[in-house]
Amino acid sequence: AGAMTATDSWLRKHRLIYTGATRHPFILTIRDGTVDLSAFKTWLEQECEFLRSFAAFVGSVLVKAWKESDDRADEEVILGSLAALNDEFAWFKKEALKRDINLSEIVPQKATAGYSRFLESLMRPEVEYTVAITALWAIEAVYHESFAYCLEEGTKTPLELREACERWGSEGFDKYCSTLKKIADRRLEMGSGEVNKKAEVGLLRVLEYEVGFWNMIRPPS
Numbered sequence: 001a002g003a004m005t006a007t008d009s010w011l012r013k014h015r016l017i018y019t020g021a022t023r024h025p026f027i028l029t030i031r032d033g034t035v036d037l038s039a040f041k042t043w044l045e046q047e048c049e050f051l052r053s054f055a056a057f058v059g060s061v062l063v064k065a066w067k068e069s070d071d072r073a074d075e076e077v078i079l080g081s082l083a084a085l086n087d088e089f090a091w092f093k094k095e096a097l098k099r100d101i102n103l104s105e106i107v108p109q110k111a112t113a114g115y116s117r118f119l120e121s122l123m124r125p126e127v128e129y130t131v132a133i134t135a136l137w138a139i140e141a142v143y144h145e146s147f148a149y150c151l152e153e154g155t156k157t158p159l160e161l162r163e164a165c166e167r168w169g170s171e172g173f174d175k176y177c178s179t180l181k182k183i184a185d186r187r188l189e190m191g192s193g194e195v196n197k198k199a200e201v202g203l204l205r206v207l208e209y210e211v212g213f214w215n216m217i218r219p220p221s
């Protein structure tokens with residue numbers, strides 16, 4: 001096995017919050033089949049809002065890769081992220097139709113709005129490519145780990161949620177996350193201490209916002 005990479009060491013160092021994001025109670029309810037369907041609907045609605053700013057963010061990462069990357073292959077990977085998002089939007093529209101959600105009437109909740117503002121701050125041109133690609137990896141990795149956990153053998157994930165889980169939990173998505181992780185680690189290896197510190201702080205913010213996003217998805221009381 002190779003030496004521990006920067007992202008490996010950060011995941012180890014920030015294990016508690018990473019686990020908080022990838023093993024959240026909401027995910028555990030999907031896994032044990034007790035998920036509240038109105039909570040799932042809230043998740044769908046807030047995802048639709050989140051994805052709008054996420055798409056803009058991924059677009060900004062593509063611009064940074066084009067300007068700053070030492071490897072042209074990065075642009076293709078990020079273009080792949082955008083292609084997947086195009087597909088995701090179609091899927092969300094279909095789900096919204098099934099569940100009587102009017103996409104034009106969704107109001108972003110506080111956690112979603114805060115996460116969007118954070119993504120917007122990463123879109124600024126002065127934010128380094130290394131910082132942005134590390135954040136992109138973290139955002140995708142949290143969803144991958146969370147939903148792959150719902151697909152493990154012996155889980156009771158409801159049939160109607162399997163499609164969602166397979167979207168982010170699949171082997172293809174796993175490979176894509178590994179590719180992003182490799183790019184981030186390659187950049188971090190060549191980065192300055194100052195840039196790498198910013199990337200680590202960015203990773204922590206992503207994890208905090210992911211936990212906040214899950215926390216918002218509560219059944220109405």
Ligand code: HMH
Pocket residue numbers: 047050139140142143210213
């Ligand atoms: C909130 N985090 C959130 N939504 C997503 N779709 C992803 C991460 C991964 O794409």
